[in-house]
Amino acid sequence: MKLENALLTNKFSSEAQKATLNILYTAWWLKSITSKELKDFDLTHEQYNVLRILKGKYPDELCVKDIARRMIEKSSNVPRIIDRLEIKKLVKRTVSESDKRETLITITKSGLSILESSTSKLNKVHASIQTITQKEAEQLNCLLEKLRATEV
Amino acid sequence: MKLENALLTNKFSSEAQKATLNILYTAWWLKSITSKELKDFDLTHEQYNVLRILKGKYPDELCVKDIARRMIEKSSNVPRIIDRLEIKKLVKRTVSESDKRETLITITKSGLSILESSTSKLNKVHASIQTITQKEAEQLNCLLEKLRATEV
DNA sequence: TTATTTTATATGTATATACACCTATTGATT
DNA sequence: AATCAATAGGTGTATATACATATAAAATAA
Numbered sequence: 001m002k003l004e005n006a007l008l009t010n011k012f013s014s015e016a017q018k019a020t021l022n023i024l025y026t027a028w029w030l031k032s033i034t035s036k037e038l039k040d041f042d043l044t045h046e047q048y049n050v051l052r053i054l055k056g057k058y059p060d061e062l063c064v065k066d067i068a069r070r071m072i073e074k075s076s077n078v079p080r081i082i083d084r085l086e087i088k089k090l091v092k093r094t095v096s097e098s099d100k101r102e103t104l105i106t107i108t109k110s111g112l113s114i115l116e117s118s119t120s121k122l123n124k125v126h127a128s129i130q131t132i133t134q135k136e137a138e139q140l141n142c143l144l145e146k147l148r149a150t151e152v
Numbered sequence: 153m154k155l156e157n158a159l160l161t162n163k164f165s166s167e168a169q170k171a172t173l174n175i176l177y178t179a180w181w182l183k184s185i186t187s188k189e190l191k192d193f194d195l196t197h198e199q200y201n202v203l204r205i206l207k208g209k210y211p212d213e214l215c216v217k218d219i220a221r222r223m224i225e226k227s228s229n230v231p232r233i234i235d236r237l238e239i240k241k242l243v244k245r246t247v248s249e250s251d252k253r254e255t256l257i258t259i260t261k262s263g264l265s266i267l268e269s270s271t272s273k274l275n276k277v278h279a280s281i282q283t284i285t286q287k288e289a290e291q292l293n294c295l296l297e298k299l300r301a302t303e304v
Numbered sequence: 305t306t307a308t309t310t311t312a313t314a315t316g317t318a319t320a321t322a323c324a325c326c327t328a329t330t331g332a333t334t
Numbered sequence: 335a336a337t338c339a340a341t342a343g344g345t346g347t348a349t350a351t352a353c354a355t356a357t358a359a360a361a362t363a364a
Contacts, residue, residue: 001297006300022292024183024224026175027179028226030176031176039322044322072176073176077352081349099360100312100359100360101311101313101359101360126172136295137167137171140175143292144175147284151153196318196352198321229345231345251342252330253341254329
């Protein structure tokens, strides 16, 4: 869908400003198409993100700060997201022996299992709405990374 | 910055999946570089978004539902965002005469003034980190719209 | 060693998202 | 007209963002 129709406006001050709004809107769009599927597993995007990060290092543990560094949204409050996952017994907390300030997080069998089912479901959804070619995806990745060239 | 460095991983199942994460991360990045500026005006991104929408139709009023339709994030709780803006006297609520279910929202002089100053500040920030050409921005817009081709 | 600074995590607060549900009003149906 | 359904906006709840602050442990400096 054209951005003009998504936002009901055509007042863009430049192509670059339109691109900014287009990225923000597309990010919302991407989240919204998968949130229903995640809800079926009683997971939020952020909880799913944490589980995915933990699986990447499994069976190694990760401390809270190392999870935070890998989050898509860096301002995520990781301890609180872990609280919810811990209640559902999808992760386990232990205090690090080598540095008692650190809390080590491990994904449980149950966490791995729910991650596998939900990932499989999300992959199907993404495959079903796939409209761009691999070449176009590469191009998109290049443009986004060029956009973020300025370090802030 | 490369996405690999932003998320400290290189486990992407495809270019398309990487593009998905790249869009989500870039959206967060774009918000984060302007949130400090907005904070100086005691505005959140969503409050700014509502003011911008209202200015687009000024001096006409807009009802809550018409604002919601123009929001970047369609799941925004517009009545609550308007609550905060009303407390700060940046917008005004009136009940519609023609349909008493509707609440009409108008941006105040004070709202217009704060919108102008903050927009000017945001434009400066965006200009200072501008790294892509107009042609690249156009290309980016095309790719994002192609990505969203599937109606959901 | 003691004091200071830094680091890791947790907690507090305001606002937002996401979604369910309630209430009042309008429009349609019988 | 009375009933029912649809619509608009407001409210409630759980979780998240964004950011400030607190607390405990570790690293460094005095």
